[in-house]
Amino acid sequence: MILSGVPTVALIPILSADQIRLLAAVMVPILLLYLFILISEEAFELTGIKISHAFFMTFGALIGSFIDIPLGMIDGVTLAVNVGGCLVPVALSAEILIKRRVSPLPAVLSVAVVTVVSYYFSFPIAGEGILMPFYIAPLVGAVAGILFTRAGPTAGAAAYIGGTMGTLIGADFLNLATPGTIEAIAGGGPAVLSIGGAGVFDGIFLTGILAVFLATLAARRIRRSTKDPEAPRHE
Structure with missing residues (x-):
């Protein structure tokens, strides 16, 4: 995310800021409306993601992406965290892990995989930030979660934790x-580096969208299932 012409930590956007905001404004309400109309709350919660989580993963990231909280100075560079992309x-x-909505092992393994892949594909660019193709985190997180x-009902929750935490750890x-990274990004001038910055544009936001989609599919499968009367256990 670029704040007043200075570089921050971000991921490579393919669309412009206005195009992605418009796309998010259309996609998010449709997705959430789909949840309320077609998915029962009880079935959805069996996926490890509550409907309230779905709101925060989408609208929370969208709104919070405009808010950066300064933490301090490192080598003359102001370090901040982005609300939507990090907090x-x-x-x-x-919350998902503490309340055991998903087993820790699949979540931790997903985080580990996305961390390695994110670190491999990300790179610092002077005046731009730490860049990575935006589709890496959501795709790798989804595959790892599944x-x-x-392919259990909590795949969406594991994908969200893996995709978001793995991106923050690996890419940011x-x-x-890594020694020299901050200086390389700053390019010798004053800079504000925002962890998880440009949350609406990067893979963290798209990971949330994909995680809710996976959870929706799982909830539909749970609701339609008539073979096993017992509630599916978390994988």
């Missing part, structure tokens, strides 16, 4: 911890 996914992931839950924290 919202961290809080949601912690594999590690054995590990790169920022």
